Amino acid sequence: xxxxxxxxxxxxxxxxxxxxxxxxxxxxxxxxxxxxxxxxxxxxxxxxxxxxxxxxxxxxxxxxxxxxxxxxxxxxxxxxxxxxxxxxxxxxxxxxxxxxxxxxxxxxxxxxxxxxxxxxxxxxxxxxxxxxxxxxxxxxxxxxxxxxxxxxxxxxxxxxxxxxxxxxxxxxxxxxxxxxxxxxxxxxxxxxxxxxxxxxxxxxxxxxxxxxxxxxxxxxxxxxxxxxxxxxxxxxxxxxxxxxxxxxxxxxxxxxxxxxxxxxxxxxxxxxxxxxxxxxxxxxxxxxxxxxxxxxxxxxxxxxxxxxxxxxxxxxxxxxxxxxxxxxxxxxxxxxxxxxxxxxxxxxxxxxxxxxxxxxxxxxxxxxxxxxxxxxxxxxxxxxxxxxxxxxxxxxxxxxxxxxxxxxxxxxxxxxxxxxxxxxxxxxxxxxxxxxxxxxxxxxxxxxxxxxxxxxxxxxxxxxxxxxxxxxxxxxxxxxxxxxxxxxxxxxxxxxxxxxxxxxxxxxxxxxxxxxxxxxxxxxxxxxxxxxxxxxxxxxxxxxxxxxxxxxxxxxxxxxxxxxxxx
Numbered sequence: 001x002x003x004x005x006x007x008x009x010x011x012x013x014x015x016x017x018x019x020x021x022x023x024x025x026x027x028x029x030x031x032x033x034x035x036x037x038x039x040x041x042x043x044x045x046x047x048x049x050x051x052x053x054x055x056x057x058x059x060x061x062x063x064x065x066x067x068x069x070x071x072x073x074x075x076x077x078x079x080x081x082x083x084x085x086x087x088x089x090x091x092x093x094x095x096x097x098x099x100x101x102x103x104x105x106x107x108x109x110x111x112x113x114x115x116x117x118x119x120x121x122x123x124x125x126x127x128x129x130x131x132x133x134x135x136x137x138x139x140x141x142x143x144x145x146x147x148x149x150x151x152x153x154x155x156x157x158x159x160x161x162x163x164x165x166x167x168x169x170x171x172x173x174x175x176x177x178x179x180x181x182x183x184x185x186x187x188x189x190x191x192x193x194x195x196x197x198x199x200x201x202x203x204x205x206x207x208x209x210x211x212x213x214x215x216x217x218x219x220x221x222x223x224x225x226x227x228x229x230x231x232x233x234x235x236x237x238x239x240x241x242x243x244x245x246x247x248x249x250x251x252x253x254x255x256x257x258x259x260x261x262x263x264x265x266x267x268x269x270x271x272x273x274x275x276x277x278x279x280x281x282x283x284x285x286x287x288x289x290x291x292x293x294x295x296x297x298x299x300x301x302x303x304x305x306x307x308x309x310x311x312x313x314x315x316x317x318x319x320x321x322x323x324x325x326x327x328x329x330x331x332x333x334x335x336x337x338x339x340x341x342x343x344x345x346x347x348x349x350x351x352x353x354x355x356x357x358x359x360x361x362x363x364x365x366x367x368x369x370x371x372x373x374x375x376x377x378x379x380x381x382x383x384x385x386x387x388x389x390x391x392x393x394x395x396x397x398x399x400x401x402x403x404x405x406x407x408x409x410x411x412x413x414x415x416x417x418x419x420x421x422x423x424x425x426x427x428x429x430x431x432x433x434x435x436x437x438x439x440x441x442x443x444x445x446x447x448x449x450x451x452x453x454x455x456x457x458x459x460x461x462x463x464x465x466x467x468x469x470x471x472x473x474x475x476x477x478x479x480x481x482x483x484x485x486x487x488x489x490x491x492x493x494x495x496x497x498x499x500x501x502x503x504x505x506x507x508x509x510x511x512x513x514x515x516x517x518x519x520x521x522x523x524x525x526x527x528x529x530x531x532x533x534x535x536x537x538x539x540x541x542x543x544x545x546x547x548x549x550x551x552x553x554x555x556x557x558x559x560x561x562x563x564x565x566x567x
Contacts, residue, residue, distance in 0.1 A: 032137060032138050032221065032225050032226045033059075033061065034060075034137070035057060035060060035135040035137070036134055037054070037057075037068070037124060037133040037134060037135055038131065040054040040055070040057060040124070041124070050127040051127045052125060052126055053124070053125040054123055054125070055123070056082070057135075061120075061139070062119065062139060063116065063118075063119055063137035064115065064117055064119070064139055064140045064141050064218050065113045065115050065137070065203075065218035065221075066114060066122060066136065066138070067113035067114065067135075067136050067222060068094060068124070068133060068134070069108065069110035069132075069133070069134050069226065070110055070131065070134070071109065071130075071131055072109070072131050072132060073130030073131055074109075075127070075129075075130045076127050077093075077094045077111055078091045078092060078093050078094060078124070078125050079092055079122055079123065080092065081116035081119035082119055082120065082121040082122070083116070084120070089116055089117075089204065089206075090204075090206075091125070092114045092204055093278075094114055094202075095342075096112070096341075097110045097111050097112050100112070100259060100261075101259060101317070101318055102233075102262070103257070103266060103314060103316060104314075104316070107262070107317055107318055108227045108228070109130075112201070112222075113218065113219065113222040114202070114203050115203035115204050115215050117211065138221045138225075138226075140214040140215070140218035141214045143181045143217060144177055144178050144217045146178065147175065147177060147213065148210070169244055169289070170244060171244050171246050171293075172243060172245045173246050174246050177214075177216045177220075177245060179220065181217070181221075182217070182220050182224050182225070182231075185224070185229075185230045186230055188230075188231070188248065188254075188256050188257070188417075189257040190250070190256065190257065190412070190416050191257045191265070191266030192255050192266070193255045193267070193268065193297065193298065193303060194267045194268060195267070195311075195332070195333055196294045196331070197264070197268050197270045197271070197338065198273070198332065198333070198344045198355070199260060199271065199272040199273065200343055200345045200348055201237070201273070202275075202276045202278075202343075202345075203275060203276065205240065205277075205280055207240075207275075212239040212243055212274060213245070215239075216232075216245045216247075216274070219234075220232035220247075229259050231249055232247050233247075233248070233258055233260045234260050234271065234272040235247045235248050235256055235260070235270050235271065236271045236293060236297075237273075238272070238274065238286055238290055239275075239286065240273070240275055240285065240286040241285055242283075242285035242286055242288060242289040243289070244292075244293050247270075251417065254417050255269075255418075256269075258270045260335070261335055261338050262318045262319055262339060263314045263318075263319035263323070263339070264311065264313070264314075264338045266314070267311055269297055270335075273344065273348060276345060277347045278346055279347055280347055281347040281350070281351055287351060287358065288358065291359040291361075292359075294332055294359045295360070295362035298331065298363070301458065302445070302457075302459060302460040304363075305332065305359045305360050306331060306356065307330075307331055308328050308330055309329055310326050310327065311327060311329065312324060312327075313325045313327055319338070320338060320339060320340055332352060332356050336349065372393060373393070373394050373448055373457060374459055375390055375391075375444060375445055375446040375459045375460075375462055376390065377389075377390050378390070378391075380462075381464070381467060382464070382465070382466055382467065383466075383467045383469060384469050384492050385437065385492055385493075387435055387436055388436060388438065388464075390409055390422075390444060391431065391432060391434070393429075394426050394446075396454055398453075400453060400454070402428070402430040403427065403428045404425050405425065405426040406425055407423065407446050408423050408446070408447045408449065409421045409423065409436055409444060409446060410445050410447050411438065411444050412443050412444075412445075414442060416442070418447075421436050421437075421438075422435065432446075439466070440493045441464065441466045442463075442464065442466075443461040443464065444461065444464055445459050445462070446459040465547075466547075468493060468495075468547050469490075469548070470489065470545060470550050471489045471490050471491075472489040473487070473488055474486070474487055474541070474552055474554060477553070477555070478554065478555050478556075478560040479560055480557070480558060480560050481533060481534060481535055481536045481556040481558060482532070482533070482534055483532070483556070484530045485531050485532075485541075485554060486528065487502065487528070487529055487530070487541060487543070487552075488529075489543060490526050490527075491522055491525060491527065491548075492525050494522055495522060495545045498521060499521055500519070500522060500543055501518075501520075501542075501543070501545070502517070502518050502519075502520050502529055502541070503517045503541070503542045504516040504531050504540075504541055505539065505542070506540075507539070515534075533555075533556035534556075536556050536558060537555065538553070538554075539554045540554075541553075541554060
């Protein structure tokens with residue numbers, strides 16, 4: 001694993017084949033297993049400052065990573081483990097699991113996990129009062145080792161010839177650390193990237209380069225299977241040797257919402273350093289990898305690496321600010337800046353100033369002050385299904401010619417991922433233009449995919465509004481009281497939730513009073529429903545979707561007969 005893979009490399013060597021080959025490896029201990037500690041902690045003799053230390057405890061089977069969970073109360077805890085060679089690891093502090101959490105969910109009661117490597121016996125020392133305490137174990141080495149060996153074989157069979165810009169950071173893909181054995185519970189959510197939060201995993205700092213994939217897999221299994229999250233909480237993980245790992249699924253180039261900074265997940269990317277950096281600083285290799293990754297990631301999303309940004313808190317149990325509070329952050333921030341935690345450790349937090357300087361220097365290789373990529377829609381609002389034109393300009397900082405440089409127009413609906421919409425080529429002056437058919441309201445951006453001399457980067461996104469087209473027809477406008485009226489129509493684009501709202505009101509004493517309200521499913525752009533007019537009188541029917549509403553007047557009269565008046 002010393003030879004890092006870029007995402008393009010992973011595609012070149014058959015990541016799909018790698019993932020398929022690793023599916024049987026899910027049997028290699030993907031589920032966490034437990035050991036009840038209530039009795040052992042009760043038996044332990046209290047020492048100075050209230051610490052209690054258990055006797056050596058044999059785990060149900062060999063493990064590589066361990067954390068604690070409890071039902072009620074709270075604990076400060078440390079662990080050590082006996083490895084396969086019979087040696088005990090140093091005591092390791094277990095960080096509070098409440099330091100990380102998805103937005104809108106209560107943090108788990110317990111600790112983050114600690115990496116032990118292959119071990120079979122552990123000791124726990126703790127202080128505080130908690131009940132229902134369990135040790136949660138994860139086995140990760142066999143599956144991660146299988147992924148590494150298979151990846152090596154695939155690379156040996158097929159030469160990698162992809163042209164990747166030299167400045168692009170190397171990112172080890174999920175398949176290379178056996179993420180196929182711990183698949184996400186559901187599809188990823190997409191937000192925006194306005195800043196980067198730096199974390200540490202509070203796992204042991206004493207590990208070898210070939211241990212890192214197993215550490216990442218162990219953390220992913222603990223986050224998903226023990227904490228109950230959708231996937232690993234971090235967007236990226238970086239080890240002290242400078243290896244960068246793809247974290248949460250959904251695409252390294254996408255604004256994936258993680259579970260790393262509660263109340264700020266939807267507007268940030270989270271990058272965790274493997275190890276405990278409370279006292280020891282991140283290595284030069286690790287800090288350099290962080291700088292390259294953050295410079296690339298922020299630039300890719302059209303965000304400056306330097307300066308500050310003011311964002312609004314969405315709250316949460318670990319958030320330092322109530323929902324609705326505006327907070328100003330550095331573009332590269334520590335986890336403690338947004339949440340009540342000591343993360344990323346005092347030593348690494350003290351290195352953030354240097355990290356910002358390094359990232360700013362690397363950002364010049366992605367999009368320096370001389371680089372310009374813009375996008376301008378001909379109109380900001382269009383009635384569906386009419387199209388529009390977008391255009392812009394591309395300029396390279398080194399003055400390289402732009403004739404024929406490809407630009408891709410991308411579209412992102414609210415809460416969705418960026419998806420290609422159209423493509424264009426620049427003329428000699430760097431100008432480009434493309435006709436687009438917008439599927440719905442959202443944002444558009446221009447994206448240059450990079451070449452042998454220039455890294456990929458994107459323009460700032462621009463919001464566009466697609467006004468829906470809505471039509472409604474009635475089978476009859478006048479019926480006998482007690483009869484039904486058929487209402488049908490068309491709508492485009494399809495509503496985000498796949499339904500239109502139908503509201504029936506009856507005029508009473510000079511105003512309309514609701515009789516019935518329902519949501520009707522849209523299929524193939526069409527909808528249909530029946531409405532019963534039970535009482536005599538004048539009625540108003542309103543069919544609505546976001547951005548459009550149509551009204552129709554109808555009535556129920558005893559003299560309407562069976563003929564009525566067609567709509």
